[in-house]
Amino acid sequence: MREEAWRPAFARAAMAGAPAGDVLDVGCGxxxxxxxxxxxxxxxxxxxxxxxxxxxxxARRRLSGRTDVALLKGRADALPFADGSFDRVIxxxxxxxxxxxxxxxxxxxxxxxxxxxxxxHVADWGRPRGALGxxxxxxxxxxxxxxNTGPPVRGELPGLLRAAGFAPVxxxxxxxxxxxxxxxxxxxxxxx
Numbered sequence: 365m366r367e368e369a370w371r372p373a374f375a376r377a378a379m380a381g382a383p384a385g386d387v388l389d390v391g392c393g394x395x396x397x398x399x400x401x402x403x404x405x406x407x408x409x410x411x412x413x414x415x416x417x418x419x420x421x422x423a424r425r426r427l428s429g430r431t432d433v434a435l436l437k438g439r440a441d442a443l444p445f446a447d448g449s450f451d452r453v454i455x456x457x458x459x460x461x462x463x464x465x466x467x468x469x470x471x472x473x474x475x476x477x478x479x480x481x482x483x484x485h486v487a488d489w490g491r492p493r494g495a496l497g498x499x500x501x502x503x504x505x506x507x508x509x510x511x512n513t514g515p516p517v518r519g520e521l522p523g524l525l526r527a528a529g530f531a532p533v534x535x536x537x538x539x540x541x542x543x544x545x546x547x548x549x550x551x552x553x554x555x556x
Contacts, residue, residue, distance in 0.1 A: 387405070387454065390440045395412055398435075399433070443474075453478055453483075455486045459486060461512060464511065468527070475530060480553060486551070488546070489517050500544045521547070531551070533549065
């Protein structure tokens, strides 16, 4: 996965220009990126959210002793936060695990909890390139499910972000991996 190449860079890019504020890591898993976000912006208040209690236990161990990070159980498609609660929302390798309906709801929820002008940063699969990328992507889709991986690997994430109320939307990096093309996207919540 080349995680050591993209995870720290993704966390730093997500926090660029935001030395303080409220940050939500949706689908935080074991807290690797959550920790990177807190390290990249030590004055920020970071919240990690995941629906799996077992991985949250591992995240709590990883982040023990940090007072600038909160970890909560919750779902991406029903975020337990008030409207406009965050300056940044981060989703790393989460979208392709959700059904297409849940993908749309999760992106609408991300827009809802962001303050106007807030940013969403997404790392997920994009359209594979080359024979090796297509082969790796096919294996990934067999493992993770064809229905839910369909929109990302068809290159539909930018359009889904725009439909959820984000503009501008940009693919900032593409990283070939054994599983296909990993794309890093940045989107801004439209001012309202």
